[in-house]
Amino acid sequence: MSFRNFQVPYTIDDRYTKRVAYFSMEYAVQQPLKIYSGGLGFLAGSHMRSAYELRQNLIGIGILWKYGYYDQARNQDQTLQVTWMEKLYSFLEDTGIKFQILIHDAPVWVKAYYLNPATFNTAPMFLLSTDLPENDYVSQTICHRLYDANVATKVAQFILLGVGGAKLVDELGFKPDVYHLNEAHGLSAAFYLLNKFKNIETLRKHLVFTTHTPEEAGNEKHDLYLCHKMSYFCGLSIDEVRKITGIYDDQFNHSLVALRFARIANGVSKLHGEVSRAMWSKYDNICPIISITNAQNWRFWADKQLYRAMEEGNDVVFDDRKKYLKKRAFDIVADQTGKLLDPDVLTIVWARRFAGYKRADFLVQDKERFERMMSNNIHPVQIVWAGKPYPLDYAAISTFNSLVQLSKNYKNVAVLIGYELALSKRLKQGADIWLNNPRVPREASGTSGMTAAMNGAVNFSTDDGWIPEFIDQGHNGFVVPKADYQNMHVLEQDKYDLDTMYDMLEKEIIPMYYESKDTWRQIMKNGMRDVRFQFDSNRMASEYYELMYKS
Template structure:
């Protein structure tokens, strides 16, 4: 294969012939390639799989993280231990591409690795590394840890993705019509492209941007002088940067700059598009923000046997399959990690995703009396499982995780798991009867875990945020906490309202349905599986990017 005038190595479908380079800090394409932390990576991974299925003219650009995000282990008392393990990937190919970029006014060697589409059924992907003997140790560490806590290292990572990615595309001779930034981490590419195209107008013609953050405080900002010192602006002075970006203060706001440099951008659900337009509308010179709702790859995630039984109308096979999936996860994962024996006949609630404050992992435990009654309910017994990775330096989230671990020691029907990678995510979705999701509205831009849960016959039970308003029809294909006037509530009032509503729905609707009217319950499962099948399959999403963003 010629990596100096690179073409995607399959027959491109005519309607997807526009050449696109897709930049993302993380990709979750397979359990064997641990270069992801959470939802952003799961989304990017599904996008790459659908680009391959639809035969789109698209390549993925990411970073080869030597230690990944981190590995979850346990301390002696079963609390969370953060460990860093070197990853070695024999399946990545060496295209023989090495080049230099400037970081901190210092040349840094970058090597590209190639993920062949045939390996995991993805679009062709190139992953960048600075972990090379030609570099000094500090430069080598740029690609050690995903989202490094050191601010200068993080800025260097953003330069590598943006500038390094854009330079790699030139090295490949790929000449994309569009550079698609999945989140603003790679916006340094705009400064590289400015040197190449010589005008902001030309950069704007080629740049599109997906924003994932529904509140301004959550968007990355760094000191503009630090960015300048780190060679972020590809030779431009701070005054020139201010003039080009319209930034007035000393904070370099990555998302705002992306919105000013892009031709078009999108929020990742209908609600998030609305929230984003409202949030950024007060700034001048931003591009239009449309909505393309996130989705997940059905072919990779769905349990095909459950779908087959559903399509054949074979309820016995459908129920038998769900029991088998529950039993397999309970025996292979839960018993192994916790020494607890869960029963596949009991309603199982799963909360599993990245641990972050606004996602309120422990919300259901906050009403001690009701939680105790729920856990000891003889008439309607339940089992509950938690899993997910807090950011390794997010101490409140780690404390939340550890509190759940300690709490679980009091109950034989409660488990907290470590090792939340792609395979465990799939196992938990297969073993869940209820997929619990209770972020504070409107803090969740999309939240895609419930989509893949529905593809495995789990029923979504959620607050009304992200993609949920487009999906859940209460009591038909899932259960949803009705929205209150959250804007006029304190955080405490919002939490209390959501918690009480959640318990009311659980006690009065979910549990009686599951145990007293399983035929209706099964129908709700099937409705969810059907409704998620096409509307929230990433083939629809990848198609919409071509239709709405790359035209």
């Protein structure tokens, strides 16, 4: 097929005719395509699936990461080993489109690959690569590792996604009405478009921005002079950049400039919208920030047999299905760790990206209560941890390794590697409790609990991200009641959360699982019902058209 004058290859729904180019650094659409690290990718992947289901006029722009994020392996003593393996994808189509962009004032060749909607049931996606023989070795490495630790390489990746993506859209002849930046990684597209549109007001009409970061320090900043030297600003002088961005110090804040260039922006939960508006309110010329709560694709994630049993009111089949799902997940645990977990035992799962504020090892910090819980023979408990630390986040890797060492002392504790889409789905199916304990209010959304609920896992969480919009205490999940966190030292906050979590586990949650099976089952079902429509990404993808893409 020809990729010139590209049209989305299916009939567009009349509600979604506006042409949208969606830029994201990572996408998690299917296990074989390893171009994601965590929640941002899971969110973007579900968005692409829903855009396809709803027949929206949208294309995804990303990068074809040669080595992915990294492959999580083990050292001889079971601790974490970071490995890099070349990925080969026979299902991607070569578009035949090659063009040059400037990076560091030198031309770099870019090639575009196509993910056909029929392959994984997604919107059409185009993935960019610089790993070409026409480029020198340094230029080839731009697309090697997602979130490369080298600052110059990372800026080059931002240019590849933004400038390269915007130029690809022109090469395709797609002519978007809207350029949607999912996080600020692709902001360099705005400078390319400034050259094209000639003025900032025209740019603003076409640009929208989604922010996922609930604290200012977490937003990407780079040296302004480095960005200029690397051709990030598409030919603008430093003075011109300062004038149009309002950045007068030497740190180029990508999110801040995105908020100044976009027509409208959104946070990814109601709480995150509030946090974002407060966080950026001290800056001038910020666009309006609304909320569109993240969601996940029900058709991809949910266990349909569990839902069918629920809808038919057949509790025997419902219980039997959940037990089967647990057994199947425990086969993976056994294969990786040699631990034989029991499907009749309450199973707590903590699984997501390892980052400090997510507090992976939180339960372990009260050694006495942890030991008491894990050695209780009347109300036994099993715990599974999984997740990927950033490969150079040595504190997070240390936490992972400490949990591995701890697990060696317990038959009922396991730590898994390879936490990607397939394992994520299995662990959510195998969980009775999906544990989520970020330090409030640092989790923008935290969507893993949505897909857990779609598989009959009960959420137990601190009150952050999407959770305030979902959990009805004791009805469809359990939540740690908010304290006056703003007036607490971080150690006080941690102590309050930990003590409250153990109180709830010991006095309410664990006894209920064993002594009130009917109540527990009803909580599972309530969670499955409540998550299905409100937190299905079809709702989210529709809201983007209704609230963000309309002019």
